[in-house]
Each structure stands twice: as C-alpha cells, then as structure tokens.
Amino acid sequence: MTMTADLHAAVELHLGSFHLDVDLEVPAGQVLAVVGPNGSGKSTLLHVLAGLLRPARGTVRLGRHVLTDTTTGLLLPARERRIGLLSQDAALFPHLSALENVAFGPRSTGTRPRAARALAQQWLERVGMGAQARHRPGRLSGGQQQRVAIARALAAAPEVLLLDEPLAALDVQTAPQVRQLLAEQVRASGTTTVLVSHDVLDAVVLADHIAVLHEGQVAEHGPVARVLGAPRSPFAATMAGVNLLAGTGLEDGRVRTPLGDWQVSHDGAGPPAQAQVRPGQAMVLRIRPSAVVLGMERPEGANTARTTVRWVEPADGGVRVRLVGPPELVAEVPATEVDPAWLRSGAEVWVQVDPRRVLAGPAAGHESGAVVVPG
Numbered sequence: 209m210t211m212t213a214d215l216h217a218a219v220e221l222h223l224g225s226f227h228l229d230v231d232l233e234v235p236a237g238q239v240l241a242v243v244g245p246n247g248s249g250k251s252t253l254l255h256v257l258a259g260l261l262r263p264a265r266g267t268v269r270l271g272r273h274v275l276t277d278t279t280t281g282l283l284l285p286a287r288e289r290r291i292g293l294l295s296q297d298a299a300l301f302p303h304l305s306a307l308e309n310v311a312f313g314p315r316s317t318g319t320r321p322r323a324a325r326a327l328a329q330q331w332l333e334r335v336g337m338g339a340q341a342r343h344r345p346g347r348l349s350g351g352q353q354q355r356v357a358i359a360r361a362l363a364a365a366p367e368v369l370l371l372d373e374p375l376a377a378l379d380v381q382t383a384p385q386v387r388q389l390l391a392e393q394v395r396a397s398g399t400t401t402v403l404v405s406h407d408v409l410d411a412v413v414l415a416d417h418i419a420v421l422h423e424g425q426v427a428e429h430g431p432v433a434r435v436l437g438a439p440r441s442p443f444a445a446t447m448a449g450v451n452l453l454a455g456t457g458l459e460d461g462r463v464r465t466p467l468g469d470w471q472v473s474h475d476g477a478g479p480p481a482q483a484q485v486r487p488g489q490a491m492v493l494r495i496r497p498s499a500v501v502l503g504m505e506r507p508e509g510a511n512t513a514r515t516t517v518r519w520v521e522p523a524d525g526g527v528r529v530r531l532v533g534p535p536e537l538v539a540e541v542p543a544t545e546v547d548p549a550w551l552r553s554g555a556e557v558w559v560q561v562d563p564r565r566v567l568a569g570p571a572a573g574h575e576s577g578a579v580v581v582p583g
Contacts, residue, residue: 213271215368215400219256219263228252228263228424234368234417236271239394239401241411241432244421244443250404253421254370257402258293259286270367292366296376298357300345306332306356307341313364331359335389351382358390362397369394371403375410387413408436408447420444438569440492451500451537453493454571457485463493463568466535467513473563490571499565500539502529504549507560517555527551531559 214236221228228249234240242250255261257268259275262283268276270291275284292313300309310328315321332338335355345353354374361369374390375383391414394401403414411418411432419429420441427441439445445452455465462469463485470493472484485491506512516532526542529550537559550557 213273213367213400215257215268215270215402217253217257217266217268219253219266219268219276221252221256221261221263223252226252226424228256230421230424230426232419232426232429234400234402236400237398238416239403239414241403241405241415241418242421243405243411243418243447244427247423248421248443249424250421251372252424254293254372254402254404257368258291258370259284259289290365290367291370292361292364292368293370293372294357294361294374295372296374298345298350298353300353300356300360302345305342305344306337306348309345309356310360310363313360317364327363328359331363332356334393335359349382351378351386354378354382354386355389358386358393362393362399365397366399369399369401371401371405371414373404373406375405375407384409390414411447412436418444438494438567440569440571445494449497451495451497451535453495453535453537455491455493457487457489457491457568459487461485463491465493467515467559468511470561470566471510471563472566472568484568486570491568492571494567494569495537495561495565497528497538497540499561500537501560501562502539502541502547502550502557503560504547504557506558509560510563511561511566513559515557515559517550517553517557519553520551531557 215234218231219228226249230253242253244250252261256263263276263278265278267274274282275289276282307325307328310331311324314324314327319327329338329341332341335358337352337355337359340348340352348356375387378386387410394414403410405411415432417430418432418435420427420443422441422443428435428444435444436448439448439450439452442452453465455463457463458469462471518530518532521528523540526540527546529539529541531537531539549555
C-alpha cells in the first residue's frame with residue numbers, strides 16, 4: 209500500500225482579475241472531489257498543489273513535510289513532491305510500450321529497470337491491460353490508454369494523486385468502466401486523492417468529501433452524501449438535481465423568496481418549519497423538480513406563483529419543463545399529466561409546491577435565484 213499523509217493547503221493566488229483563496233485539508237487515504245463551474249479555479253488549485261504554480265501567499269503541506277511556504281520562499285519542485293497528476297489526456301510516451309510507460313514512474317524514483325518492469329506488469333494486470341503490455345499507445349483505444357495512464361500514475365507510488373477530469377475524454381460506454389476501475393485502484397492503494405470533475409457520478413463513486421468552488425473560493429464542503437443530499441450552493445444543486453430557491457427567513461417559519469413568502473411544513477419525517485427556518489438569515493429552499501406542479505388555473509393553497517415556460521424537453525416517463533426566471537425553476541411532469549395548452553415555449557402557467565416537499569436550510573455564499581440540475 210502507498211505511504212500516504214494528510215494534505216493541507218491554505219493558499220491565495222492572483223491570475224489577472226481572478227483570485228483564488230482556498231483553505232482545504234484531505235485526510236490521509238481519502239478522496240476529495242473539487243467541483244464548480246468553469247473558471248472557478250479547480251485546475252488552478254491542482255497546479256498549485258502540484259508545484260506548477262507559485263501562490264501569492266500561503267502553504268501546502270503533506271503530513272509534516274512543507275511543499276510550499278511563501279513566507280520562506282519555499283517552492284519544492286514538482287518532480288520532488290511525490291504527487292501524481294492524471295488528466296483527461298493520458299499523455300503516454302508514444303515511442304514506449306505500455307509496459308515501459310508504466311515502468312517509467314518507478315524507474316524515475318530509483319527502482320532498478322528489471323524490478324520496475326515487473327511492477328509495471330503487475331499494475332497492467334490490475335487495470336486489465338496485461339495482454340497489451342508490449343503495445344505502443346498508437347495501437348490502443350482511448351479507454352485503454354487511460355487505463356495505462358492510471359497504472360503509470362499509481363505505479364510511481366505517489367503520496368497524493370491529483371485527478372483533473374480524468375474521464376472527460378472517454379465515450380459513454382468506456383467512462384463507467386474506467387471510473388469503477390479508478391475507484392477500485394485508488395481505494396486499494398490508499399492514495400490520498402484530489403479529484404476535479406463536472407460529473408456527479410465521479411464524486412459519488414470516487415470521493416469521500418466534496419468541495420464546491422465558486423469564483424476561487426469554497427462555497428460549501430462536506431461528505432458527498434450530505435452536500436448532494438442538501439445542497440446550499442447553485443452548482444451543488446445542479447449536480448444533485450434539485451431546484452434551489454433563495455430567500456430570507458421570517459419569524460413565522462416561512463421564507464421570503466422572489467416568488468413570494470413560501471411555507472415549509474413538517475411532514476413527520478423531518479424537523480418542523482421553525483427549526484429549519486432562521487428569522488432574518490439568508491436561506492435556500494430545496495425543491496425536487498418532481499415536486500413542482502404546473503397548471504393553467506391558479507391553484508388553492510400555499511406556495512404558488514405565476515410564471516412562463518421557457519422550453520419543454522422529453523424526459524423519462526414524461527417531459528421536463530424549464531420556467532423563465534428569476535428564479536428559473538424546472539418541473540418534471542408525468543406523461544399522464546401533460547397538458548398541450550402549456551406544452552410550448554411562452555405559455556403562461558401557475559406553479560405550486562406542497563410545503564411538505566420543501567426543505568429549508570442556510571444559504572452558502574451569496575447566491576440568489578433558483579438552480580436546477582438538468583437530467
């Protein structure tokens with residue numbers, strides 16, 4: 209098993225108008241998924257951890273070893289950090305066989321050639337590429353090349369593995385297989401890992417914890433199940449497949465939102481509304497698309513609003529209707545309840561959500577409006 213240690217980074221970096229300010233820790237042997245919209249600083253953070261970028265201030269520590277410290281001017285070169293980096297581009301040496309590509313890592317750390325090749329063959333067997341050991345990358349498919357790249361990264365026994373969208377370039381048939389393989393091998397090796405991805409499945413299958421970056425800062429973080437089960441930031445809500453409606457808590461347990469003062473009711477399974485809603489505090493309401501009911505006539509009861517259909521698209525068992533914002537809600541409508549009167553862009557409709565199907569919680573950051581995960 210790989211020798212591993214806690215990874216801690218507290219860094220700031222300025223790149224033009226972009227400002228990265230992150231403080232995070234990954235316990236030894238665990239996997240942190242870093243997610244966020246394009247331009248939020250995910251890859252930049254990985255490059256700081258790898259020693260490819262010097263932060264303006266801060267430190268990067270691996271166990272008791274300091275890798276970066278701007279107060280002393282220390283920036284340990286990337287080659288001396290025992291940190292592996294795997295991206296969507298397998299970046300194999302085209303003139304070397306799969307075996308020699310994997311053996312390169314152990315050899316670069318001082319392993320004798322014969323032992324390095326033996327270790328490389330073991331890793332190729334573990335990733336299902338033993339029979340292709342003598343093949344050069346040009347003879348391998350994209351999925352096969354990424355399997356070899358995984359073997360090469362782990363054969364070098366890094367103390368930390370950085371994964372930058374490692375499955376993004378794979379097709380829909382190959383990605384699930386490589387995802388599962390990567391999860392198995394990272395767990396088996398016990399390597400402390402930081403994963404950057406846009407895919408919720410990568411976080412669910414691979415990670416213990418998740419950190420959501422927004423404009424260079426951590427908007428929310430915690431165990432994967434907790435963050436995706438009760439997201440507080442727009443991007444996490446998008447990944448989790450829920451509408452996120454921002455507002456302010458009121459004294460009576462309601463939340464003032466752009467759609468009006470909405471109620472949160474106790475359904476016997478969760479905390480009462482007064483325990484969920486904090487008066488005066490920025491709140492978010494989490495609403496599943498399946499809980500959003502649409503109709504042409506104004507409904508009776510709470511949590512209603514008038515809005516407009518932006519577009520309609522097919523979904524499993526019905527249609528998905530995206531509504532004009534702000535806030536931009538999405539509703540999932542069963543085929544049996546689809547009404548041609550509003551099955552078109554520009555139609556005026558009424559929205560209603562049962563208070564028992566609304567979950568309230570404190571907001572993360574300063575987001576506003578509603579966000580939904582398509583899909």
